Amino acid sequence: xxxxxxxxxxxxxxxxxxxxxxxxxxxxxxxxxxxxxxxxxxxxxxxxxxxxxxxxxxxxxxxxxxxxxxxxxxxxxxxxxxxxxxxxxxxxxxxxxxxxxxxxxxxxxxxxxxxxxxxxxxxxxxxxxxxxxxxxxxxxxxxxxxxxxxxxxxxxxxxxxxxxxxxxxxxxxxxxxxxxxxxxxxxxxxxxxxxxxxxxxxxxxxxxxxxxxxxxxxxxxxxxxxxxxxxxxxxxxxxxxxxxxxxxxxxxxxxxxxxxxxxxxxxxxxxxxxxxxxxxxxxxxxxxxxxxxxxxxxxxxxxxxxxxxxxxxxxxxxxxxxxxxxxxxxxxxxxxxxxxxxxxxxxxxxxxxxxxxxxxxxxxxxxxxxxxxxxxxxxxxxxxxxxxxxxxxxxxxxxxxxxxxxxxxxxxxxxxxxxxxxxxxxxxxxxxxxxxxxxxxxxxxxxxxxxxxxxxxxxxxxxxxxxxxxxxxxxxxxxxxxxxxxxxxxxxxxxx
Amino acid sequence: xxxxxxxxxxxxxxxxxxxxxxxxxxxxxxxxxxxxxxxxxxxxxxxxxxxxxxxxxxxxxxxxxxxxxxxxxxxxxxxxxxxxxxxxxxxxxxxxxxxxxxxxxxxxxxxxxxxxxxxxxxxxxxxxxxxxxxxxxxxxxxxxxxxxxxxxxxxxxxxxxxxxxxxxxxxxxxxxxxxxxxxxxxxxxxxxxxxxxxxxxxxxxxxxxxxxxxxxxxxxxxxxxxxxxxxxxxxxxxxxxxxxxxxxxxxxxxxxxxxxxxxxxxxxxxxxxxxxxxxxxxxxxxxxxxxxxxxxxxxxxxxxxxxxxx
Numbered sequence: 001x002x003x004x005x006x007x008x009x010x011x012x013x014x015x016x017x018x019x020x021x022x023x024x025x026x027x028x029x030x031x032x033x034x035x036x037x038x039x040x041x042x043x044x045x046x047x048x049x050x051x052x053x054x055x056x057x058x059x060x061x062x063x064x065x066x067x068x069x070x071x072x073x074x075x076x077x078x079x080x081x082x083x084x085x086x087x088x089x090x091x092x093x094x095x096x097x098x099x100x101x102x103x104x105x106x107x108x109x110x111x112x113x114x115x116x117x118x119x120x121x122x123x124x125x126x127x128x129x130x131x132x133x134x135x136x137x138x139x140x141x142x143x144x145x146x147x148x149x150x151x152x153x154x155x156x157x158x159x160x161x162x163x164x165x166x167x168x169x170x171x172x173x174x175x176x177x178x179x180x181x182x183x184x185x186x187x188x189x190x191x192x193x194x195x196x197x198x199x200x201x202x203x204x205x206x207x208x209x210x211x212x213x214x215x216x217x218x219x220x221x222x223x224x225x226x227x228x229x230x231x232x233x234x235x236x237x238x239x240x241x242x243x244x245x246x247x248x249x250x251x252x253x254x255x256x257x258x259x260x261x262x263x264x265x266x267x268x269x270x271x272x273x274x275x276x277x278x279x280x281x282x283x284x285x286x287x288x289x290x291x292x293x294x295x296x297x298x299x300x301x302x303x304x305x306x307x308x309x310x311x312x313x314x315x316x317x318x319x320x321x322x323x324x325x326x327x328x329x330x331x332x333x334x335x336x337x338x339x340x341x342x343x344x345x346x347x348x349x350x351x352x353x354x355x356x357x358x359x360x361x362x363x364x365x366x367x368x369x370x371x372x373x374x375x376x377x378x379x380x381x382x383x384x385x386x387x388x389x390x391x392x393x394x395x396x397x398x399x400x401x402x403x404x405x406x407x408x409x410x411x412x413x414x415x416x417x418x419x420x421x422x423x424x425x426x427x428x429x430x431x432x433x434x435x436x437x438x439x440x441x442x443x444x445x446x447x448x449x450x451x452x453x454x455x456x457x458x459x460x461x462x463x464x465x466x467x468x469x470x471x472x473x474x475x476x477x478x479x480x481x482x483x484x485x486x487x488x489x490x491x492x493x494x495x496x
Numbered sequence: 497x498x499x500x501x502x503x504x505x506x507x508x509x510x511x512x513x514x515x516x517x518x519x520x521x522x523x524x525x526x527x528x529x530x531x532x533x534x535x536x537x538x539x540x541x542x543x544x545x546x547x548x549x550x551x552x553x554x555x556x557x558x559x560x561x562x563x564x565x566x567x568x569x570x571x572x573x574x575x576x577x578x579x580x581x582x583x584x585x586x587x588x589x590x591x592x593x594x595x596x597x598x599x600x601x602x603x604x605x606x607x608x609x610x611x612x613x614x615x616x617x618x619x620x621x622x623x624x625x626x627x628x629x630x631x632x633x634x635x636x637x638x639x640x641x642x643x644x645x646x647x648x649x650x651x652x653x654x655x656x657x658x659x660x661x662x663x664x665x666x667x668x669x670x671x672x673x674x675x676x677x678x679x680x681x682x683x684x685x686x687x688x689x690x691x692x693x694x695x696x697x698x699x700x701x702x703x704x705x706x707x708x709x710x711x712x713x714x715x716x717x718x719x720x721x722x723x724x725x726x727x728x729x730x731x732x733x734x735x736x737x738x739x740x741x742x743x744x745x746x747x748x749x750x751x752x753x754x755x756x757x758x759x760x761x762x763x764x765x766x767x768x769x770x771x772x773x774x775x776x777x778x779x780x781x782x783x784x785x786x787x788x789x790x791x792x793x794x795x796x797x798x799x800x801x802x803x804x805x806x
Contacts, residue, residue: 040595044525058524063805065746066523093523109524120522148527166527174527255525276597277525 058095307333444468553799
């Protein structure tokens with residue numbers, strides 16, 4: 001009996017040592033600070049863009065109700081916040097914005113906006129053009145209701161939008177709703193019942209990984225007021241909802257949790273009836289998003305090296321699905337997107353007056369949590385050496401177009417229709433296997449396959465000539481499967 | 497006092513109703529009627545760190561003092577008109593509001609603040625019939641007005657009690673500019689057969705009414721200085737407390753219309769205690785000695801301000 005008791009005591013002590021130490025260590029490390037860009041009035045809501053270099057938030061410091069501000073983080077700290085002026089701010093209350101990670105597209109909330117409201121507080125979109133926010137549009141009656149529709153959060157690929165609304169049909173109070181992009185419109189919102197409660201559920205925030213979902217709720221069991229919760233989602237399925245607990249949740253209200261992707265930094269907002277709302281920074285972030293691959297780069301003019309604002313499309317070549325439609329910044333040419341690893345993508349950049357550029361690249365499964373840089377040079381159509389390598393793919397010894405080539409060929413058709421005076425030469429290439437004469441003919445057949453697709457797509461045959469280059473001009477040297485696959489190609493040369 | 501409370505209640509109701517109409521309490525964080533909005537509206541979210549304002553309005557001033565008589569009671573003596581009074585006068589000036597916390601601010605105020613009170617009182621006096629010793633009762637109307645111009649400065653704590661409604665409280669000081677003028681007038685009701693034989697200046701004649709103006713000279717910013725004149729010494733600087741309520745209504749970018757009501761409760765007496773002999777009933781009663789004390793001039797200010805956010 002005595003031995004049994006001693007064993008229990010030992011096991012209990014061991015359990016304590018295993019659990020208490022990490023908790024104690026974690027609590028010591030977490031630091032919650034109030035960044036100095038906060039004012040002595042309400043500052044809340046956080047949307048991080050360009051890897052956290054810019055932070056968009058809502059503030060009442062202007063004295064004209066709630067307005068959107070952006071603050072830049074430099075090596076020496078936070079710069080002075082700047083209000084987003086112009087048509088975005090033409091409303092009674094404007095704020096709670098969400099931006100795509102590249103900072104080129106925004107959805108924000110506004111009460112009594114001059115662009116017109118469907119209901120009380122509505123969701124609006126805006127685009128960044130030439131360094132300014134413009135093209136402000138109400139998301140329309142498909143998304144907005146006559147009730148409160150606010151606090152949007154958009155996925156990093158811009159395809160899904162979460163927001164808070166007190167419209168009928170929910171589970172009670174304010175609920176979190178979801179809509180998905182359908183071309184230039186959005187689908188009818190659906191209630192995210194997996195996370196909503198009969199109380200108020202607000203400030204949804206989907207991390208750039210697309211899996212980690214944060215929200216605030218005043219449901220029972222919290223620390224008082226509104227608490228922050230986190231849940232992991234896989235596809236449309238949500239896991240266990242967790243209250244973030246202390247030290248994040250307090251007797252005050254906590255909202256708007258945001259995780260800076262691939263870092264240990266998080267942000268949230270805290271306030272109460274006796275204190276202003278402040279944006280708070282938490283390091284290390286105890287509820288980080290899953291690691292993701294971030295691709296960045298600069299689009300520039302191949303001749304002048306000037307940065308360009310260009311349309312960028314990232315396509316998953318296995319599924320044929322566009323995973324991101326972006327626009328590089330008109331002033332800096334910078335772009336940014338979040339990708340999943342273990343996939344093969346095509347990256348295409350296009351801009352009026354330039355030959356579009358496409359590149360195929362593969363992200364190994366081990367690349368999560370890292371950044372990938374791909375700068376792009378676009379050649380002006382009128383440039384002496386304007387050509388582009390089409391991402392068309394052929395099997396060995398075949399000239400049949402593979403399905404994964406279709407998006408690129410459609411881009412070529414669109415390019416030729418947009419530039420009706422341009423004539424092109426399609427030059428086919430092969431790998432190093434086989435004789436010269438055979439490869440010359442095979443490469444010509446490949447060029448002819450491309451021409452046929454273009455002509456079938458409405459391009460006048462007289463605008464497209466074909467050549468078979470054979471194996472004489474390999475893109476990469478070597479006899480590996482990868483090198484040979486890259487050399488089996490068709491290049492489009494601008495003739496005039 | 498009941499009249500003052502009723503007036504305050506009416507103005508308070510107007511203020512609260514104006515607030516209810518002007519604010520529907522929704523923004524991008526707090527939907528109307530939600531727990532979040534109700535929570536937030538426990539305190540006004542003032543959106544500027546400093547506000548400058550110009551304001552103007554009207555004083556409803558209320559004067560009162562204690563009159564203790566020794567000797568005859570003389571309830572209908574013309575002197576009794578001096579027991580109380582009320583009147584309306586303008587004020588205007590500047591306000592600065594510094595935000596201390598989410599729903600708390602500190603206000604500095606400087607006002608040109610005129611005070612005017614008056615009263616009419618139906619009274620009577622002993623009189624004699626010409627060329628006889630017959631004593632008659634002569635009905636009179638006694639009237640006085642008291643005018644003074646002041647600079648009022650105040651330091652008040654502002655506490656926001658809803659999204660737009662705030663209350664203020666704090667100390668104030670009032671400095672008298674120039675003269676305090678009291679104008680007295682006594683008028684005979686039945687002037688067909690009655691008249692005063694002598695006026696205030698001692699000149700014989702037949703007067704249906706007699707009147708005088710008394711200027712009490714005060715010095716601005718001279719401290720609590722009393723200037724003696726006919727037994728009455730007015731204080732040139734008086735202290736008090738002010739309590740207010742107002743509503744902040746958005747009317748433009750960095751611009752608010754602020755209807756407000758304030759009550760000025762003065763702690764410093766308007767003048768010193770003094771005594772006087774009342775001889776209006778000497779023919780039928782004993783002379784009556786009056787001790788005047790505790791003269792207070794409180795005011796209810798109601799007006800509007802334009803606040804500019806800086």
